[in-house]
Amino acid sequence: MNQRVILITGANRGLGLETARQLAAQGHIIYIGSRDARKGKMAAGTLKDHAVTSLQIDLTDPGTFPAAASYIEGQHGRLDVLINNAGVMLDEDIMADSTHNVKPGILKQSFLTNFFGTVELTNYLLPLLMKSVAPRIVNLSSNVGSLTMHSNRAPLMKTFAYNSSKTALNAYTVHLANAYADTPLKVNSAHPGWLKTDMGTEYAPMEVSEGVETISWLATLPDDGPSGGFFHKQEKIDW
Numbered sequence: 220m221n222q223r224v225i226l227i228t229g230a231n232r233g234l235g236l237e238t239a240r241q242l243a244a245q246g247h248i249i250y251i252g253s254r255d256a257r258k259g260k261m262a263a264g265t266l267k268d269h270a271v272t273s274l275q276i277d278l279t280d281p282g283t284f285p286a287a288a289s290y291i292e293g294q295h296g297r298l299d300v301l302i303n304n305a306g307v308m309l310d311e312d313i314m315a316d317s318t319h320n321v322k323p324g325i326l327k328q329s330f331l332t333n334f335f336g337t338v339e340l341t342n343y344l345l346p347l348l349m350k351s352v353a354p355r356i357v358n359l360s361s362n363v364g365s366l367t368m369h370s371n372r373a374p375l376m377k378t379f380a381y382n383s384s385k386t387a388l389n390a391y392t393v394h395l396a397n398a399y400a401d402t403p404l405k406v407n408s409a410h411p412g413w414l415k416t417d418m419g420t421e422y423a424p425m426e427v428s429e430g431v432e433t434i435s436w437l438a439t440l441p442d443d444g445p446s447g448g449f450f451h452k453q454e455k456i457d458w
């Protein structure tokens with residue numbers, strides 16, 4: 220399978236938009252998910268030389284899911300790749316440990332997008348994905364969601380709301396991979412690296428373009444590729 224039908228959530232800016240740009244340049248058919256329809260159209264407009272269409276998808280509003288899914292089904296009858304890229308980092312001070320004083324609202328809002336919304340959208344799209352001969356799901360996680368690294372006192376950000384929402388997302392990756400182990404579906408978590416985006420800030424060591432490497436590889440895994448893993452640049456990282 221060469222040309223894939225790919226949906227990327229939260230792709231109106233940042234890593235999602237750069238992923239759309241690189242995968243579109245490889246000849247894939249790209250759907251940009253954006254919670255704001257106008258921003259999605261503007262983002263797609265910057266890639267107008269390629270097969271890129273924007274669809275309104277707000278992870279906190281499941282009412283936006285059916286129209287997006289119906290549109291893709293009507294055009295292609297299947298979805299080959301879902302890249303769960305949309306995410307929020309709401310912890311107020313990224314340099315502080317928020318474990319003991321995280322605001323309940325921030326904890327809930329973080330999980331609403333990074334976990335609940337992502338799980339709900341993915342489960343909603345699974346029937347359409349299973350119409351593909353080689354369905355792939357990439358969950359954008361982060362090494363700050365790694366319990367092993369925190370247990371080993373790795374010098375990672377202690378933004379508890381964000382970190383724990385990515386840990387929960389990793390649990391979904393493992394459970395979904397197990398549930399679909401006897402099918403062609405492959406689902407993996409990706410740590411793209413610390414990137415210069417609005418979320419990653421200007422202090423990040425990596426350019427956003429470098430972050431696509433892990434995602435692009437997992438999105439186009441061959442039939443004998445891994446499922447249920449956590450990867451950075453094709454290397455397994457600790458849960």
Ligand SMILES: NC(=O)c1ccc[n+]([C@@H]2O[C@H](COP(=O)([O-])OP(=O)(O)OC[C@H]3O[C@@H](n4cnc5c(N)ncnc54)[C@H](OP(=O)(O)O)[C@@H]3O)[C@@H](O)[C@H]2O)c1
Binds near residue numbers: 235360
């Ligand atoms: N940057 C890094 O260093 C880094 C490192 C590890 C993992 N990641 C992960 O990579 C992904 C992309 O990060 P990024 O740096 O590109 O972040 P970003 O620049 O903040 O962009 C986040 C994107 O997610 C969208 N989004 C937020 N809430 C949404 C919702 N409820 N529904 C739909 N879309 C929503 C945003 O839309 P709006 O424009 O409407 O806000 C935006 O398009 C995230 O999952 C992040 O956790 C990033």
